[in-house]
Amino acid sequence: MRDLRAVDLNLLVTLDVLLEERSVRGAARRLHVTPPAMSHQLRRLRELLGDEVLVRAGRGMVATPRAEALVEPVRALLRETERVLAAPGEFAPATLQRAFRVVCTDHISTVLMPRIERLLAEEAPGVDVYVCPVRPEMMDELRRGAVDVAIRVLGPVPREMRTRALFRDRYVTVARRDHPRVRGPGLTLEAFLAESHLLVAPEGTPSGPVDALLARQGKTRRVARTRPSFLAALWAVTESDALLTLSRRVVEATAGRLPVRTLPTPLPVKDYALSMLWHPRVDGAAPEAWFREVVVRAAEGL
Numbered sequence: 001m002r003d004l005r006a007v008d009l010n011l012l013v014t015l016d017v018l019l020e021e022r023s024v025r026g027a028a029r030r031l032h033v034t035p036p037a038m039s040h041q042l043r044r045l046r047e048l049l050g051d052e053v054l055v056r057a058g059r060g061m062v063a064t065p066r067a068e069a070l071v072e073p074v075r076a077l078l079r080e081t082e083r084v085l086a087a088p089g090e091f092a093p094a095t096l097q098r099a100f101r102v103v104c105t106d107h108i109s110t111v112l113m114p115r116i117e118r119l120l121a122e123e124a125p126g127v128d129v130y131v132c133p134v135r136p137e138m139m140d141e142l143r144r145g146a147v148d149v150a151i152r153v154l155g156p157v158p159r160e161m162r163t164r165a166l167f168r169d170r171y172v173t174v175a176r177r178d179h180p181r182v183r184g185p186g187l188t189l190e191a192f193l194a195e196s197h198l199l200v201a202p203e204g205t206p207s208g209p210v211d212a213l214l215a216r217q218g219k220t221r222r223v224a225r226t227r228p229s230f231l232a233a234l235w236a237v238t239e240s241d242a243l244l245t246l247s248r249r250v251v252e253a254t255a256g257r258l259p260v261r262t263l264p265t266p267l268p269v270k271d272y273a274l275s276m277l278w279h280p281r282v283d284g285a286a287p288e289a290w291f292r293e294v295v296v297r298a299a300e301g302l
């Protein structure tokens with residue numbers, strides 16, 4: 001067994017950042033050291049592990065198999081060390097200086113993030129919030145601590161994840177204010193199906209909950225355009241005759257800023273819940289628990 005007294009455990013922090021950045025320059029920037037100093041740290045890690053750790057691949061760097069196998073154990077070890085060293089009762093939001101990373105769509109960025117940020121400004125002015133897009137590797141990012149929470153409509157979720165329902169939303173339909181055929185306060189299903197439609201579809205798939213409901217009724221609509229985000233779709237509908245069916249709270253948050261009209265969707269589309277997800281390894285961490293409580297309070301304000 002290796003004598004830990006002869007090991008500089010700060011190298012674990014360096015290793016964690018190098019494996020996340022896959023770049024000497026990027027790791028140096030994160031740890032506020034010079035690139036030559038980071039290169040020296042990488043040489044020490046190579047000597048310690050008997051492995052190259054990172055090797056050149058074209059214009060970038062890739063991790064060796066040994067280094068890939070160390071990503072999660074090293075991250076877990078550092079988080080556990082943080083928890084061990086954090087004395088109970090020392091946590092004070094007003095003095096906290098750190099960033100939290102939240103995975104969400106622009107639905108949440110528009111509806112909920114302003115409320116979260118107002119609470120943070122009042123209670124913890126030293127806290128930063130970085131919003132990250134929803135992506136396939138989101139669950140792995142939660143596991144390894146690359147992000148702190150995700151806020152989304154719950155689909156299939158790994159059993160290990162913690163979840164908390166935050167608020168509900170429902171669908172409404174919008175049309176540009178001077179739409180030549182949509183003039184009254186309501187919209188019949190016949191008129192709805194006669195128009196072309198714009199759909200919020202991050203992956204470009206021209207089908208959503210409305211289409212699934214129509215299919216069960218033996219009906220279809222023409223989805224002529226898609227946009228990857230709610231705000232992009234709202235902007236596009238102002239310059240189109242297409243109808244857009246999307247979350248009511250997003251429309252309300254942008255009311256008065258865009259020349260659109262809101263109409264009830266002439267279909268019994270169910271409302272839906274937005275929930276927060278996090279990994280149980282941070283259940284006992286005071287800053288993370290406090291941040292989740294801020295998110296819950298912001299949602300309750302809706």
